[in-house]
Structures are given as C-alpha cells and as structure tokens.
Amino acid sequence: MTMTEQRRIQLGADALRVLKKRILLADPSGNLLETPGEMFARVAGEAARVERRYERAPEVVRFAAAFETLMWDLDFLPNSPTLMHAGLPGGQLSACFVLPIDDSMESIFGTLRDASLIQKTGGGTGFSFSRLRPRNDPVSATRGQASGPVSFLRLYDHASEVTRQGGARRGANMGVLRFDHPDVLEFVAAKRHPGSLRTFNISVAVTDAFMDSVRRSAEYPLVNPRTGQGEARLNARRVFDAIVESAWATGDPGLIFLDTMNRGNPVPGLGPIEATNPCGEQPLVPYESCNLGSINISHFVRDGGVDFARLGNVVRLAVRFLDDVVDANCYPLPQIEQVTRSGRKIGLGVMGFADLLLGIGCPYDSQEAVKVGEELMGFIAGEARAESARLAGVRGTFPNYSLSVYPAKGLRLRNAALTTIAPTGTISLIAGCSSGIEPLYALCYHRQVLGERREIALHPLFEKAASEFLNAKTRQALEETGSAHGMEEIPESIRRVFATAHDIEPEWHVRMQAAFQKHVDSAVSKTVNLRHQATREDVERVYLLAHQLGCKGITVFRDGCKGEQVLAAGEKRLRRPSGAGACPECGGPMTHVSGCLSCPFCGYAYCTI
Numbered sequence: 255m256t257m258t259e260q261r262r263i264q265l266g267a268d269a270l271r272v273l274k275k276r277i278l279l280a281d282p283s284g285n286l287l288e289t290p291g292e293m294f295a296r297v298a299g300e301a302a303r304v305e306r307r308y309e310r311a312p313e314v315v316r317f318a319a320a321f322e323t324l325m326w327d328l329d330f331l332p333n334s335p336t337l338m339h340a341g342l343p344g345g346q347l348s349a350c351f352v353l354p355i356d357d358s359m360e361s362i363f364g365t366l367r368d369a370s371l372i373q374k375t376g377g378g379t380g381f382s383f384s385r386l387r388p389r390n391d392p393v394s395a396t397r398g399q400a401s402g403p404v405s406f407l408r409l410y411d412h413a414s415e416v417t418r419q420g421g422a423r424r425g426a427n428m429g430v431l432r433f434d435h436p437d438v439l440e441f442v443a444a445k446r447h448p449g450s451l452r453t454f455n456i457s458v459a460v461t462d463a464f465m466d467s468v469r470r471s472a473e474y475p476l477v478n479p480r481t482g483q484g485e486a487r488l489n490a491r492r493v494f495d496a497i498v499e500s501a502w503a504t505g506d507p508g509l510i511f512l513d514t515m516n517r518g519n520p521v522p523g524l525g526p527i528e529a530t531n532p533c534g535e536q537p538l539v540p541y542e543s544c545n546l547g548s549i550n551i552s553h554f555v556r557d558g559g560v561d562f563a564r565l566g567n568v569v570r571l572a573v574r575f576l577d578d579v580v581d582a583n584c585y586p587l588p589q590i591e592q593v594t595r596s597g598r599k600i601g602l603g604v605m606g607f608a609d610l611l612l613g614i615g616c617p618y619d620s621q622e623a624v625k626v627g628e629e630l631m632g633f634i635a636g637e638a639r640a641e642s643a644r645l646a647g648v649r650g651t652f653p654n655y656s657l658s659v660y661p662a663k664g665l666r667l668r669n670a671a672l673t674t675i676a677p678t679g680t681i682s683l684i685a686g687c688s689s690g691i692e693p694l695y696a697l698c699y700h701r702q703v704l705g706e707r708r709e710i711a712l713h714p715l716f717e718k719a720a721s722e723f724l725n726a727k728t729r730q731a732l733e734e735t736g737s738a739h740g741m742e743e744i745p746e747s748i749r750r751v752f753a754t755a756h757d758i759e760p761e762w763h764v765r766m767q768a769a770f771q772k773h774v775d776s777a778v779s780k781t782v783n784l785r786h787q788a789t790r791e792d793v794e795r796v797y798l799l800a801h802q803l804g805c806k807g808i809t810v811f812r813d814g815c816k817g818e819q820v821l822a823a824g825e826k827r828l829r830r831p832s833g834a835g836a837c838p839e840c841g842g843p844m845t846h847v848s849g850c851l852s853c854p855f856c857g858y859a860y861c862t863i
Contacts, residue, residue: 264327264328264686265290265686268686269683269686270290272680272683272684273290273293273684274286276334276680277293277337277684278290278293279293279342294322294326295322296340297322297325297340297341298319298324299318300340301317301340301578302314302315302317302318302321303582304579305318305578307581308648317574320571321571321575324568324572324575327553328553328684328686329550329553329568330548330571330572330575331547331548331681331684331685332545332546332547332576333347333348333349333545333547333681334376334680335347335348335349335375335376335377335545336545336547336579338376339375339376340579340582344584345582345583345584346372346376346583346584346585347545347579348545348594349377349544349545349546349676350378350531350532350535350536350538350543350544350546350601351369351377351378351379351380351538351590352379352380352529352536352539352542352543353365353369353372353379353380353540354381354540355385355386355406356385357479362386362406366409366410368586369410369413369425370414370425371586372587373426374417375586377543377586378425378426378427378428378532379426379428379531379532380427380428380529380530380531381410381427381428381429381430381529382528382529383403383404383406383429383430383441384403384430384431384432384479385479386402386406386479387400387402387478387479388400388402388403388478388479389401389405389436389437389440390402391478391480402437402440403431403437403441404437404444407451407454407456410427410429411427411450411451411452411453411454413425414427414454415452415453425453426532426533427453427454427532428454428455428457428529428530428531428532428533428534429441429451429455429457430456430457430510430529431458431459433458433459433461433464433474433493434464434474434475434476434477435476436477436478436485436486438476438488438493439488439493439496441456441458442458442496442497442507443496444456444506445500445504445507448816455508455532455533455534455809456506456508457506457508457807457809458497458508458509458510459509459510459529460509460510460512461511461512462513465511465798465801467491468491468493468494469798470490472490472491473487473488474487474488474490475487476488494794494797497509497797498793498797499790501793501810502789502790502793502810502812502815503815505809505810505811505812505816508534508807508808508809508810509797509801509808510530510534510806511800511801511805511807511808512526512527514801514804514805514806515527515537515777518537518775518806519659520597520599520659520671520775521539521654521657522659523654523656523657523658524597524654524657525539533676533677533779534806534807534809535676535677535776535778535779536601536674536676536776536777537776538599539593541589541590541592541594542593542594542599543590543593543594544599544674544776545576545579545600546601546602546603546674546676547576547600547601547602547603548602548603548604548676548678548681548682549565549569549572549602549603549605549634550604550605550606550687551565551604551605551606551607551610551630552606552607552609552610552613552688553606555613555614558615559614560626565633565634565637566633566637569602569637569638570638570640573600573602573638573642573645573669573672574641574645576601576602577598577600577642577645577649577668577669579600580594581595595653596653596654597652597653597670597671598652598668598670599669599670599671599672599776600671600672601671601672601676602638602674603673603674603678603774604634604690605681605690606682606685606688607627607688607690607691607692608688608691608692608693608694609688609715611626611751612694612751612752614626615751616751617751617753618694618753618758618762619753619758619759619762620762623766624762624766624769625769627691627770628769628770628772628773631673631770631772632772632773634673634773635673635775638673639665639667642667642668642669642672643666643667643668645668645669646666646668650668651666651668652668652669671775671776673773673774673775673776674777674778675690675691675770675774675777675779675780676690677689677690677692677779678690690779690780691766691767691770692755692780692781693753693755693758693763694713694753694754694755695736695754695783696736696737696754696755697712697713697732697738697752697754698713699736712729712732715752719751720738720744720748720752723744723745723748725743727743728741728743736754737753737754737757738752739753739756739757755783756783756813760782760788760792760796760810761795761796761799763780763782764800764805764808765799765803766780767782767805767808768804768805771804771805771806772804777806778805780809781811782796782809784796784812785812786812786813786814788813793810796808797810
C-alpha cells in the first residue's frame with residue numbers, strides 16, 4: 255500500500271461525498287477531473303509557487319511537499335474557496351469580504367454588483383447599512399422620500415438568492431446597522447417574517463455607552479446619518495428588549511460590540527471597523543478580504559493532554575501557507591487587492607475542539623475546559639506571531655505597518671492579523687471532526703442521502719465509552735433525543751463528558767467563546783445554541799455576559815425557533831418542512847452552527863467556510 259493510499263483511508267464516506275459534490279474539479283457534465291490527492295497537490299503547488307520569490311528551488315520543492323502532507327494528513331485545511339480554486343485561472347481564494355455602502359444610488363448598486371462578483375467566486379460578504387439615510391428622509395434630487403436601509407437589505411438578499419456562489423451555493427451575507435440609526439427597530443424586526451432574508455445574518459452594532467444605557471434604562475439619541483444630527487431619542491432598554499425578543503424568536507439579530515472590536519483593530523490608521531464577514535469572525539475595513547484556514551486540533555491529543563511540540567510545527571507551516579495564499583490570490587476587484595495586500599491579514603483557527611476535549615476526558619461545560627481553550631489558543635497565537643515575525647524578517651512587514659499598533663509595541667510582523675475562529679462548516683466535514691470550537695451537536699444522527707433514510711449513527715467515541723450500557727432501550731432514547739442527558743442507565747461521568755450543545759448551560763458557551771477571544775486577533779464565530787424552552791431572560795443574560803467578558807460579537811439560536819430549521823439530532827428533533835430547512839442538494843436535514851446552515855451529508859452550506 256502506498257503512502258497516498260494509506261492517507262486516503264482517513265477520508266470518510268461523508269468527506270468523500272463533500273469533496274465530490276463541492277470541491278473536486280469536474281467537467282460540465284459533472285464527471286470528476288481529479289482525485290482528492292490531486293486536489294491537495296494542486297492547492298499545495300499554488301501556495302508553493304509563491305515560495306519561488308523567496309526561496310531556492312530545493313526549498314520550494316520541500317515546502318510544496320510539506321503543504322501537501324499538511325492537508326493530506328488532515329492536520330490543517332484552508333477555507334473552501336482555496337480548495338476549490340487554487341491553481342485555476344482567476345482563482346479567488348478568500349472566504350471573507352466587507353464592502354462599503356454609502357448614501358447614494360451609485361454606491362448602493364455599485365456595491366451590489368461587486369458583491370455578486372464576489373459571491374460568484376465563493377466568497378461571503380458583509381456590509382454596514384448604517385450610512386444610508388432613514389426611511390421617509392427627503393431625497394432632494396427627486397423630491398421624494400428615502401425607502402430606508404431595510405429596503406436595500408431586502409434588495410441585496412433577493413440578488414443573493416439568485417446568485418449561486420461558485421455555481422453551487424446561495425450567497426452568504428452579514429447585514430449590520432448601528433444602534434443609533436433611526437431605523438434600528440425596523441432593522442431588528444427584519445427577519446421576523448418566516449423565510450425573510452434567508453441569505454443574511456443580521457447584527458446590531460452597539461457601543462459600550464449603549465450597553466451602559468441598557469443597564470440604566472436610559473435614553474440615547476438617534477442620529478440621521480445624512481445630516482449627522484440627532485432627531486429623536488429612544489430608551490436603550492426598549493431597543494435591547496426588542497433585540498432580545500427577535501433573537502429569541504428567530505435567532506437574529508446578533509450583537510457586534512463596536513468598541514471591543516475596535517480596541518482590537520490592528521490597523522486603526524485605516525479608520526474604524528464597522529462590519530464583519532457573514533459568520534462574524536472576521537472584522538474587516540471596507541474592501542478588505544481575508545483567507546482562512548483551520549487546524550484539526552483533535553489530531554494533537556497525546557497522553558491525556560495536547561502535543562504542543564507537534565502543534566507548534568503545524569502552526570508555523572500553516573501561517574506560511576496562508577501568507578503565500580495572500581500573494582497567490584486572484585482578487586475580484588482592484589480595490590480589494592490593494593486593501594488586502596496592504597494589511598496581509600490571515601485567519602488561522604481551529605476545528606475539532608470538542609473532539610479534543612473528548613480525547614482528554616474533559617467536559618465542555620467546565621472551568622477545566624475553558625482553561626484548556628485559553629491555553630491552547632494562547633499557544634497558537636504565540637507561535638503564529640513568532641512565525642509572522644520571522645517571515646517579516648525575510649519578506650518584509652505588511653505595507654500598512656506604519657498605520658498599525660505594532661510599531662509602538664516593537665513588533666515587526668508580516669501580517670496585520672493572524673488568528674480567527676471560523677465555523678469550518680465544510681472543511682470540518684472533510685477532516686471528519688467537530689466544527690470550530692462548538693460542542694458536540696448531538697450523539698446520534700440520522701444519516702440521509704438523496705432523501706433516503708439510512709442507519710442511525712452514534713458518535714463513535716460515545717459508543718466506545720458507553721458500550722456496556724447501550725441496549726435497545728438506551729439506543730431508542732438516543733435516537734429520539736440525540737442526547738444522553740438524564741439517562742440514568744449511563745454513568746454521569748460519561749454523560750458529563752459527552753454533553754451536547756443543548757445540554758450545556760448558555761453561560762458555558764459564552765465563557766468558552768470569551769476564553770478563545772482573549773488570544774484571537776480577529777473574532778470568534780460561535781453560536782450559543784439554546785434549548786427550545788429557553789426564555790427571553792436567557793437570551794438577555796447571554797448578551798450581557800458576552801459584552802462583560804470581552805467578546806467581539808454574540809449570536810444565539812433557540813432550538814426550533816424557525817419553522818424552516820431542521821436539526822439532524824434525534825428523531826424528536828427531526829423536522830422536514832419545505833424551504834431552507836431541507837437541503838436543496840440531497841434533501842437531508844440542515845443544522846445551524848456558528849451562523850451557518852449546513853448539511854452534514856452532502857456539504858451544501860449557507861456559509862462560506
């Protein structure tokens with residue numbers, strides 16, 4: 255058996271299905287033109303092509319082989335656009351974009367055109383609609399009245415519905431509006447109608463002053479962005495309660511904490527950050543993009559702990575790979591190329607964190623797990639920064655270095671930002687691990703392909719740990735709920751370690767997100783998955799705690815809050831309505847994780863990672 259054949263064994267059936275459906279090159283008839291190994295070689299070769307600028311031929315060959323091994327071993331994978339497009343003519347390799355929208359029809363429709371071009375190549379787009387004049391504001395050129403930002407939000411959503419990303423995916427967007435925009439309450443309620451804004455996550459951008467006003471139930475001024483003048487006042491508590499109510503009912507809006515985000519802005523000389531990519535993990539300035547990649551941290555369990563020595567080697571190689579992608583990228587617009595290369599931001603993160611905790615026997619909802627997360631990300635951030643500094647010594651700092659915070663700190667870096675935590679919707683399926691830093695979604699899945707019911711699948715580590723306690727009764731209970739919560743037949747020590755997203759109290763979701771955020775340059779994509787019985791007060795506590803602990807944003811999703819939402823965890827949670835809930839590719843059930851709706855069986859996703 256060859257080394258390549260040995261590695262191929264690691265690709266499970268679901269991984270191969272995702273690769274064939276979404277990643278591997280195919281002709282117009284759908285016939286595959288490459289194998290997974292040839293795909294990894296294509297991607298590695300494109301990154302190594304950049305190495306020729308800095309290294310001699312033997313080193314270029316060495317790095318090409320190292321990049322290929324890194325991916326074949328599933329220790330690290332770049333974001334989906336890189337896997338799909340690297341080495342192809344016009345290959346657009348980034349997942350995350352933010353575009354500006356100014357208060358003119360030329361800007362509104364020019365940005366819509368730009369967003370369509372980006373989404374066609376597999377990227378997701380984020381926008382702040384805060385500069386648009388409010389509804390019924392005068393339009394002097396026509397003597398008419400403005401329709402307001404929410405109307406254009408719906409226009410963008412409709413355009414994204416008909417624009418297939420890379421020919422296979424709906425557009426994915428983030429819409430942001432400031433808390434002090436006169437139309438904020440209309441924006442907060444924009445997704446209350448079933449099926450509305452299906453291609454958008456929405457978030458209200460709030461400041462520390464607003465959150466303080468919420469706690470004091472104080473009023474604050476609304477500001478017309480056209481005039482810069484205050485026009486009315488709202489009670490902050492009323493606005494916050496409306497946000498909580500809509501989030502409880504639909505999962506939107508989330509919150510973006512502007513002051514926290516901009517305190518971490520690595521290049522403040524370019525101006526403040528106002529928006530993020532669709533899943534919230536990448537705060538970017540207008541026309542900036544970022545390419546992401548994630549380390550499969552489940553591969554680094556050793557002797558009940560983390561193999562930091564091997565992890566360090568992978569971090570350094572992944573940083574080099576992602577820096578090469580910045581130069582290998584073919585950008586969809588010249589403005590995006592200029593801004594992106596001036597900062598050279600990359601987003602290195604992790605996936606498989608829940609699997610790592612299972613490997614070391616640590617419950618997700620524990621202070622020990624929070625400590626593991628913080629130490630793990632602290633180590634990755636330190637190694638990433640050291641490698642970026644080493645690359646800067648050879649290749650130079652990023653061009654906007656003088657506008658950044660780093661000269662004052664005495665740091666010379668190649669990249670303005672290095673780390674992020676993405677949802678990893680597609681690449682975690684390829685790697686065969688849990689997504690991002692999310693807990694296990696369920697212990698039991700109903701595997702479906704092309705609408706046909708297949709066997710019930712238990713999580714393999716759970717089945718191994720609980721094998722002597724599994725019988726017809728316990729298996730039936732697992733099939734119905736997807737969770738071992740409350741099953742006294744299974745020891746509490748096993749139930750604690752294998753707690754699922756809905757078993758875990760909301761506080762622990764937030765504390766884990768905050769632990770990683772301490773060592774992440776950009777932001778953390780994380781969904782606080784709430785039980786169906788969760789109250790509005792639960793949502794309120796999550797939002798307040800997230801701000802208190804220094805998160806840059808926060809998102810909740812209450813089980814069953816959307817008619818079209820479909821969970822693949824257990825028979826009682828399984829729903830098969832029409833619309834966005836059923837996968838349009840294979841008919842299987844969609845799951846909601848970190849701002850994405852994704853199908854765990856064919857890889858179709860309403861996100862871009």
